[in-house]
Amino acid sequence: MRNLSASTALGLGCIAFALILAFIWIPLDVETWLVERKRGRYIVGDSLAPTLAAAFILLAGVMLWFERRSRDPRPTRQNLTFIGAISFFGLVGILLMRWSGPVVTSVFGAEEYRLLRDTAPWKYIGFVLGGSTMVFCIVSFVEQRVSWRAFWVALAAVVGIIALYDLPFDDVLLPPNGDV
Amino acid sequence: MADLGTFDYVWLGILAVFQGPEAFSLLGVSVSITVMMVAFGLILGIVVGATPGLGGVIAMAISLPILISIFGFNADALLPVMGFLIGVMKGSTVGGAVPAILFNTPGTPDAYMTTLDGYPMAQSGKARKALKISHFSSVTGDTFSDVVLIVCAPFLAILVEAHLDLPEKTALLILSLSFIAAVVGGSAAKGLLSCGLGLLAVYIGTGEDFYPRLSFGTAALSDGIPITAAVIGVLVIGAIFSELENLWAQKRQTGAIQVAKEEGDQRLHWADIRRIFPYIGRSALIGTTIGALPGVGSTLAATIGYATSKRLYTKTKKPGDPAFGQGAPEGIAATEAANSSVSGANLIPVLSLGIPGNTAAVFLILAAESIGGFNPGPAVFQFSSDLNPELVIAFGLFTTMILANLLNWTVGGVFMRSLGVLVRIPKQYLLPVVLLLTLASLYVQETSMSAIWFAFGFGILGYFMMRFAISPLPFVIGFILGGRIEDTARQAFSATGGDPWFLFKSPIAAMFMLCALAVIFVSLRKPKGDMP
CATH class of the missing domain: 1.10.287 (Helix Hairpins)
Known part of the structure; x- marks a missing residue:
């Protein structure tokens, strides 16, 4: 073998x-x-x-x-480490995106999240927390160091995407507000 | 309305582009939204092409949901949205040469061969001239390819519609899949595997029975896998992961970027054009011929165009001229003309047969499916005397392609040469942001968290496919064509009275099936490398 x-x-x-x-x-x-x-x-x-x-x-x-072949490509241990870490950051980011809004609302909100999903600031909680966590973690992992620059880039990215989708379009909902 | 002839349809297509809803008025001349969107698409395409790590595919994936949010789901949205995507497609091919020439970093994979002569020219102080040669060759090749598309696609579609019945169409789709599996990437076996996985994915949660098949009875799978989630996951997110890993592995050892100072004459003279034109012509022919075959990409065209021109150049070069690979302008011309002439010809199978030949065509089909009112395929080219709105859209698309080329000829080159600065954006910041933007764009279009999960999962699949040197393109094309193959086969089976040999009864269908098998087994005999 x-x-x-x-x-x-x-x-x-x-x-x-x-x-x-x-x-x-x-x-x-x-x-x-x-x-x-x-x-x-x-x-x-x-x-x-x-x-x-x-x-x-x-x-x-x-x-x-x-099949005759000249090379035999395969994922290496390094590849598996990389994709394992990226999958973990993705998982954490998407879970935060989905659940942080409802959790924060259940603690501090007057109504349930479903009724507030198109109301600022509640509607941004999930996307800001989940999205910035995902970007920050991936940048830090790739750079192999934690930096303020990564933090600001992550924050600027979510603010930019909110400005791109949420501000100009009334009928567009950011994740996870369309199907909570 | 009077009976419509061929030229009426051509004229209606042109009018649909130029006399559509007005965006703004310039010196009293009305500029339509479609014209504006083609221009925006071209500019965005040049920018993303010039940014290493990005590319036309990512730009299309992110733009599509935004465009649909702006224009809505109606037939009026088709030309502005598809015109924008065509602009991106053309712009990114041109833009890919910028970092290749200036920094030895191809912006797109098909610009790799451009680095071989472009970067030495830039190092010897001829960067601006190299960019001009690249732009001229690229746009010439692209224009030639578009002319071939406009002439050939309607004839091919009419032939298919006139001579192919349901069994032949089923066999043709199977032949296309096996051809794509065999020629994309280095290995037919891996192409076939990629295609099989794409077919399996599209059949989950679909079908005609009450119970959604292969869904394990779960709600998440019972509605099927959204096409955008699968396509964007495997193609875009998988590529982002792969690129991020390269950066991670380099551990930021890239260092500062050195830019050579410009020296000497930077203008593109008529003598230069005369010198490179035979190479452009040869490569444009090669690229267009290769591009007309579904699944054969611009990287292969660039490689063959370069290799063929190198042989010609070795025989004709004067003493003192730089050799290929050492800064020969002919090398840039051969590569750029070949890879750009693929883009128009690649749309021949999608417009005439409904078979997407490359990733750009995949996004045109996604746009058409999302918006509705246009189904690329042979039925589009029915020149009926009553108005066929799909044919008007098809000629409108041809018009947007010519318009994009005109813009590319005039302002594209100037814009392209000003973008060298983009290569300085750190990819380790850019790519995670693009990942989040891609997921957000996907959600905006699908409005379902499961689409994000699916896309991320398919991204991981795409990453592993790349690590095994399996091209993701057959997966995507299998996913897109899977439903059509099943529907056509169901109809053909019923129409032939339940004949199990319906694929082998007519000579044309039998020939297609034999070709499908032959393509796979012939490709088995060649030694295999990695995917391009």
Whole structure:
């Protein structure tokens, strides 16, 4: 297994995923089969198109075994560290964006957040906190240091986006105010 | 209304652009909103093209929801919005050469070959001249490509509509997918995988049954994955992550940017134009031919244009002239003409067949789908004697392309040469802001937090695809065409009375299917590199 190339491993993963898709996920999670008989006529069922997708992935997996290649690119440990950190900052930022407005409103607001979602300053809480946290954390991580400059850039970015979308358009709602 | 002929449609298209709603009046001359939007798009395109780390795709992703918020969902919005996107597309190709020539940093991937001769020219004090050569070659190639598009797209569409029935159209869509999978990136297997994942993603939560398929019974998946979230996630956010990682890995070791002082004659003379014109012509032909094939990008065109011109140059160069790669103006001309002539030709498959050939075309389709009233494909080019509004829009789009080229010829070059300063914006600040702006733009369009989650998730998928050297473009095109393939196949199956071999019964459909298989297996035989 030590000599297994990234493309071969990817090919194996594709074959396994395609088989699970075709023989477990599609049969259990789609109502109709590949072809159905309805009122005496044969029609295409909802399973056919996803099965075609599975066939593409399966064929790709098989071809990855046979394809000649000059290089064997794969994600390194450094790549995984980077994307893990970025995913974490994204997760925190989006969660803050979604929940900080309702939480702050429940503590300090007179009404529930849903009724205040188009009223300043409540409507900005989530976007300002979540957005600036996301930008600040990513800038600091990439620079590998925490700086006031990153903080001001993050704040300027959210203020700029609010000025771009919220001030000129009455019918535009910033996240998360459209679907809370 | 009198019966309409071909020239009436052409004229109506021109009028739709110039006599649409007025934006402002200049010296008593009314300037329409569409004309203004084309100009804005071109300027924005040149700016983002000249900013390393940004590009036309990011600009289109962010602009689209803003434009839809401004213009609304009605047919009058189509030309201003799509004209703006066309302006961005053309501007970003021109702008990409600025940092490539001045700082050896290509603003867009297809400007990489421009660095080879552009940067040495800038270092030898000929930066302004190099920018002029680049601009002249780029706009000439682009104009040539647009002329080919305007002439070819309607004929191709009419041919397709006249000769292809439902089974043939299904087979043609499958052929397009397999062709894109085989030629985009370095590996057919990886292209096919990317395409298969795109198809799978679009089939989640859709279908004709009461139960939304592949949704695990969850509310989040039961409405399907929003097309903008998938496209922007994989293409834009994935690229932002990848670019950020490069910066993270460099640990800010880039240092200060050195700019060479200008020396000597900076003007572009008629003798210079005569000298570079054979290279522009050759590369424009190569770029247009390559661009007409769906999925074949401008980077490949630039590479082939450069390599072909290098062979010609080696035979004809005078002693004392710089060699290719050492500051030859012919090298810049060959590269820029080739990569710019792809953009117009890339719209041939999207306008005549409804098959997006590149990322810019993907955003034109997204705009058309979001606004409604225009469905790119063969049905658009029906020259009926009763008014066909889609055909007027198509000729309106052609007009916006010519207009964008005229603006590019006149003010584009001057504007482009003033943008060297943009390369100084630190990417580590710019990219996270662009990420937030992209997510906010997406939310404005979809009004759903799940769209943000999906986009972020697809961004991570796009990042991993790049790390495995899998091009995200087949994913996006699979996602866009997946629904059409299924619908056409359903109709073809029913129309042939439930014949399971409907894709192989007619000679044309069978030929398309055989070609689809042949394309994949022929590409297997070549040694593979990484994606461009």
